[in-house]
Amino acid sequence: MRRIAIWLVVLAVVAGAVWWTQFRPREARITVYFVGTVDGAGTVVPIERTVPGRRPEEILRAAVEALLAGPTSAERARGITTEIPGGTRLHSLTVREGVAVIDLTEAIASGGGSSSMQGRLWQIVYTGTQFPGVRQVRLLIEGAERQALGGEGVLIDRPITRPPAFPRF
Numbered sequence: 599m600r601r602i603a604i605w606l607v608v609l610a611v612v613a614g615a616v617w618w619t620q621f622r623p624r625e626a627r628i629t630v631y632f633v634g635t636v637d638g639a640g641t642v643v644p645i646e647r648t649v650p651g652r653r654p655e656e657i658l659r660a661a662v663e664a665l666l667a668g669p670t671s672a673e674r675a676r677g678i679t680t681e682i683p684g685g686t687r688l689h690s691l692t693v694r695e696g697v698a699v700i701d702l703t704e705a706i707a708s709g710g711g712s713s714s715m716q717g718r719l720w721q722i723v724y725t726g727t728q729f730p731g732v733r734q735v736r737l738l739i740e741g742a743e744r745q746a747l748g749g750e751g752v753l754i755d756r757p758i759t760r761p762p763a764f765p766r767f
Contacts, residue, residue, distance in 0.1 A: 624652045627646060630646075630665045632721065659691050661729075665682065681714045697734045697736050699735075699736045701739070706737075707744070716752055717767050720764075722735060
């Protein structure tokens with residue numbers, strides 16, 4: 599009887615340890631790229647965040663959602679902004695052969711001029727390509743491939759690679 603009780607305790611401890619390591623929520627530190635000004639020009643600005651997620655694609659999705667949510671009020675007070683229009687939502691996100699395919703709502707293509715379009719594109723590309731295994735970002739709008747973002751001629755007709763230096767726009 600005593601031996602059975604010991605085995606039950608051991609089994610309960612092992613089961614609890616397995617549950618704790620396999621099913622508890624995990625968090626990851628990521629970088630979201632918003633917009634700031636350097637020498638009078640707009641550029642992407644890295645902001646660290648903690649997001650929930652266990653698997654790489656979950657963490658990437660959480661990073662894009664954090665980007666779409668925009669800067670916090672404290673970040674805005676420091677001059678950090680976003681070129682991504684309010685109301686932009688994520689339809690889907692997949693990673694295939696090193697390319698993150700990010701499908702956003704039509705709102706991503708509305709408003710702003712060429713600098714704004716470039717800014718929002720670089721925000722998405724930099725946020726998406728920070729993860730191992732993601733070399734490029736392919737942007738879809740409402741599930742469809744587009745030639746350009748908005749009417750400004752910012753090309754999105756193929757996967758986009760992160761430039762080595764932060765772009766100015």
